[in-house]
Each structure stands twice: as structure tokens, then as C-alpha cells.
Amino acid sequence: MAVIVFVVALVYVAIAGALGLALALRRQDPPAFPSSGAWPDVDVVLPARNEAERLPAALAALAAQDYPGRFHVWVVDDRSEDATSEIARRAAAADARFRLVSVAAPSRRMAPKVHAVARGVAAGSAAWIATTDADCVHPPGWLRALIGAARPSDVLITGYVETARRGAGRGLLGHVEALDWVSLMLTNRALFTYGLSVASSANNQAYRRAAFERAGGFGVTGRAPSGDEDLLAQRLGALPGATVTFADAPQARVLTAATGSWAAFLQQRRRWVSRYHHPQHYRPGFLAGIVLLGLHSTTLTLATLSAPWWSAGQVWVLAAWASVLVVVVPGMHVGLARLGRRDLMGWPVLAWALLHPFFIAAVSVWSFVRPGSWRAGAGGYRRRWWRAWWWRTRRRRVWPGTR
Template sequence: MSVVVWISVVSLAVWCWLLLGQGFFWRTDQRLPSGARGLPAPGQWPSVAVVVPARDEAEVLPSSLPSLLAQEYPGRAEVFLVDDGSSDGTGELARELSERDGGLPLTVSSPGEPGPGWTGKLWAVRHGIALARGHNPDYLLLTDADIAHEPDSLRTLVEAARGGGYDMVSQMARLRVASLWEKLVVPAFVYFFSQLYPFRWVNNPSLRTAAAAGGCVLLRTEAAERARVPESIRQAVIDDVSLARAVQASGGRIWLGLAERVDSVRPYPRLADLWKMVSRSAYAQLRHNPLVLFGTVAGLALIYLVPPAMTIAGLAGAGAWAGWAGAAAWAVMTGSYLPMLRYYREPLWTAPLLPFTALLYLLMTVDSAVQHYRGRGAAWKGRTYARPEAAQEP
């Protein structure tokens, strides 16, 4: 067998293993579990403090904050929005929305500039949790300023946590897919995330896989204190994975799944916007390790780029075996992507384009490393973290 055929066959073998041996990552059936068995009695629902870190969020706040204030929750709940040094009037707008719409009590506060060794978001989360603890909440809902919740979102989160005995319940919000680039890149982002952190593995207490989706995390206050959150993860750029690992390492039970009634309203209309979103933390995910970067690039090429390349090469006369193996691998890849496209209600015919999207992610990852070594690190909303810490065990 020639080298070309071997590469093609290895790629097919890897895809067969991913399909069956990587926690069925491609399935989209991990949804919020029913909490009917653990429903509190009327008047005994646990109290919840909603903490919203916000920096320059005036564009999305009118679409997200009213949905939090309008939560139909049977127990005591209040919202703490932390204005993290915004320059666009985020704090003032939040107060105006609260006065206009009413609903849950809202406290708007500012923590000042981040302390040494803290990323901006976690500094804001720290401030919000400190304010919330003054009210002794049973649970903390950590949610981003661009996340819109259906009116029953908080209630169903608490039901799931109570019913399943979870210390942390997180939902991957359905991201916006309006522009052409969003349609091409966003579903693949969630697909790749679930490939790295199969939800079934995260939700299996006998395994050590830990992950969360930072846009929507319900956390038991006692578990947060036991895990020393957020102090124990204060330098993390990939804060959601770090949070999940900290909670799990302290003995907490975690759950992660896809959301049905929680949506991100943040627009990423241009490729440049999506590129910035991915590249700012991609190299941190690889622990800033050049060898891991090389392995990741090689792996992405073998898994996603070899199948279409070998298919084309086979048609061009490079060998029937190489072409057939490449085509089979491409077919498996395409089939595994269909459930995610259905979840996002996108046309299924776009599934064969996944290799092109993977190439974009490969280039974004390389660019993330280049920016790191240029001293720009993870840049986000006017702040640059020259040497950000990757998500790691606390």
C-alpha cells in the first residue's frame, strides 16, 4: 500500500473510532433533565442570585436583561449586574430597563479595575458573587450579558439541579445563526466543543471529563464555596471549563447539555468577528504548548482535511483505494454533523462543507498562537492578557 492509501485509511479508521468511541459526541440529545422528582413544595423554593458580568454590552442588553427580569420563578430571586468598566453606558441602560420593565429586583454595581492575576470577567463575577452572598442565596446563576432566557428558564434549571442532585447545571446556549458566516461557523463551534468534551462523559459521574458553557451556569452556593470559586480559577481565560473542573475536583456533581430555551443574542455578522471570538482563547486551550499546537494542527488536517483531499486525489487518478477510503471518511464526517445542523435548523446539504469550516478553525488556532508570541495574548473588549492561563486542574 502506498503512503497516500495509508493516510486515507488511517483517517477513515479515526473517524470510525470518533463515531463510536468518543462518547457519541455527535448526538444532540443531552437536554435539561426533568426535575419532577425533586420539586420543592410551594413556598419552599430555594433562593437564587443571578450574577451578570457586563462590559460594553449596551447593544445586546435590551434583548437579554428584560428576559432575566421577567423570570417566572416561585422562590426569591434577584439580579446583580456588574458593570465592568463599560464605556457605552451599560450600567445606566440596565437601570433604565429595570425601571421600565420591572420584574426581579436589580442591583447594578462596578468592581473597578481587575486586581493582579485576575481576568476581567472573573473579577466581575467575584464582585457579583460577593454582593449576592450578602443575601444568602441557595444558588447562583452565572449568565452572560448576551444571553436571553425564556420566562421559565430559571425554574427549570433549579428543578433539574434539585431533581438530579447536581451541584452545577450548565446549558450551551443556542448561538445566533443569522449571517452567512454564522451559519457556516457557529454550529461547527458547538460540534467541535462537544467532540473535545462529550456531554455524555461530562454527565457521567464515574468519569473525570469536566466542562461547562459559561453563558448559563446554575451553581449551588455551597459548591462554589467548597471549590473556592472564583478565586481558584481567577487567571483562567477559558473560565467555563476551569469552573467545571474546580467544582468536580471538590466533589461536586456537574451536568452539561444543549439549551432549548436559552439563546445568545450576540451578533457575529462578519468572519472577522467570529475569528476574533475563536482565536482569543484557542491557544490557551492548548496550554500555550507548541508541541500540542503542532499535534492539534496535524490532527485537524488528518481528521478533516485528508478525507476530501483523498477523495479528489482518487478521482484524479492517485488510486482507487485512497479515493474510496477518503470518500468513506468524508461520508462518516458528514453524517456525524447532521444532528448539529438539525439542532440549529440549518440546511442539511451544508454538512459536506465541514472540512472548509475546520480549515478556518485550524487557521484561527494558528493565529491565536501567533498573537500570543507577539505579546498580544487573549485580547477582548479593550483588555489584553499577555500570558493567560489555560483551563487546568485547580
């Protein structure tokens, strides 16, 4: 058992080291669009359900965008029971760039969130589609920086998502949550460096409409209760000749609302982990990395908790922790330096690195006990998909000549 913990930790460290190397050596590409001239039209799709409290700030930030080209903001009200629709309607009346799309009934073929985004995409016709969330606030140069990072072959652009600006007051939870977002963003940035389009952030991304249509839109993955942004990134990245870019400019960053409590933080992570209960849609290599992270965190947590009664394995447990910390802590500091977030360096990084395996293990196990989803039935969806797969497979075996 002790040797297994150490070996898993070494594999995890090797992958983390490769991602850190890509992060440190990545070259900055010049923007494809000039500071003056023709910029492509953009449709910004913002799905919202019961977001009356946060929506005004998001709309105000989008109204202040300094994007040189034309853009429209499509606020998709997904059957809200509060004043979300009225707020969006007032914004549309005051600014011709804002439009309201109302979803009256759920789709039988798409998860609610995906259906809302799809409705917003269908309502527009711009060359680029940008998506964000109602609980986000955007700097004035967000859209310019995001679209301006695109190269001619790029089909997808994504950027950093933060839960706290530099200098904002926060305790242990605030630091841990901020650093957890940083770790996700740095990992995705490094994967993009290798040309691997396996994940994205639905609250800060843009993709070409032509590529979206060529990939078949959301396709069958639109039924997945969560993780639609990752699945779409994989569909777009699989197109022939397609490339992806991570927008590094500070103006391309989006501020999202923090969870506010440890319970809410763990529930959010449980919901995120639950998306991987639908392995039929994910690339095997990406899924293997997720499984490795869960296995590493779970084995290290169990070994650490049992170490006081397991004297023979204590040395191996300490070696596993040392191998992880010696790569993760410096790697996070390199990433924070590149981001200009030195305020998160020092003890917050060490605290996050020590807590990370424990809460990953907790939410991984919790996700199996009580799967979470984004306002959709993950369990029922999974059963329907496997039932359909079983009947298709059985039909091919019993009646090979039928279609």
C-alpha cells in the same frame, strides 16, 4: 504522511463515534424540583463591558423570567466607557430584583472577566449562581428550566447556546456558525453523559454556591485570560461525589449574538483556541482531545491542499475524508433531531463538515502567530506563570527542606 493523516482521522472518528453514541442513548432525567413548592434562591451574574447596545434586551429578557423562587440579577459593570452603567442603574431603580456592581479597577490576581464574575458572586448569597452574558437573550422559562434540571448531587448545570432561532434567515456563514455552536454543545452534552465535567458555557450555566466555595472559587485558574468556565467546570467536577447535568429543555436554551462576518467569526474562534496555550490548568485527557482535534484538522487540511501534487497520497486523503464524513454528518443529524433543529439539516451540515477542518486549522495556527484573549494579556500571563513555576521548582531542588 498519507498513512499518518488516515490514522489520525480514524482516532478522531472513534472519539466522535463514542460521543455520538452517548448523545443518542442518553436518558432524560426528571427535574429535581417540583412544579410547585420551594425553589432555591438564585443569583444571576451578568458581567458587562461597553455593552450599552445589547444590554437592554438581555435585561428585559431576565426581567420576564417566570422562576417560582427568588432571584436577583447582579449586573457587573467592568469599567465601561459607554452607557452600560447608566442602563443597569435604571434597571435597578425600576426592578428591585436588579442590582448594579461597579468595578473601578482591574484585579492583579484575576483576569478582567473572571474578576467581574467574582465580584458579582461575592455580592450575592443565594444557594445557586447562574451566569450569562450581556449579548444573550433568554426565553421566559430559562431560569426555571436550568435550575429545575438539577439533581441533589449536581454541582453544575449547563444548557445549549444558539446563534439563530428556528426559521431565522441566514446565509452560509449563519448556517456554519449555528452548526459550530451545535457541535460544541452536543460534544459537551455527551461528555456530561459520561460524567466528565471538562467544559461549560459561561453564558448559560448555574452552579451551587456551596460547591463553588468548597472548590476554592476560581482559585489560581482565575488568572487565566480565557476559558474560565471550562476551568471552573473541571474544579467543580473534581469534588467528591459531585455530578453534572446538561439541561435539555428548550426553555433552557440561550440565544447569543452571531458574529456577523467571517473575519469576526474566525477572530472569536482564535480567541477560544488561545485559551489552550495555558495547558498547566487543564486536565491532560481534555487537553489531549483538543490537541487531537487541532492535529486532525491541520494534517487533513495540509494533505488536502497538497493532494493535486501528491498522487500517491490521494487515495489516503479521500479515505480520511470519507471516514470523517460518514460519522460526523449522521451524528450531527442525530443531534439536530434531538434538538428539534431540522431546519439546519441537509446541505448546511455537509458544508459545515467540509469547512470545519479548514477553519480549525487556520485558527489554530493563527492563535500561535497572534494569541487572542478576553481583554487580558495572554502572553504576559503565560510568562509570569512559567516564571513562578520555574522558581518554585528550582527552590525545591536547591533547598529541599525550605517551604
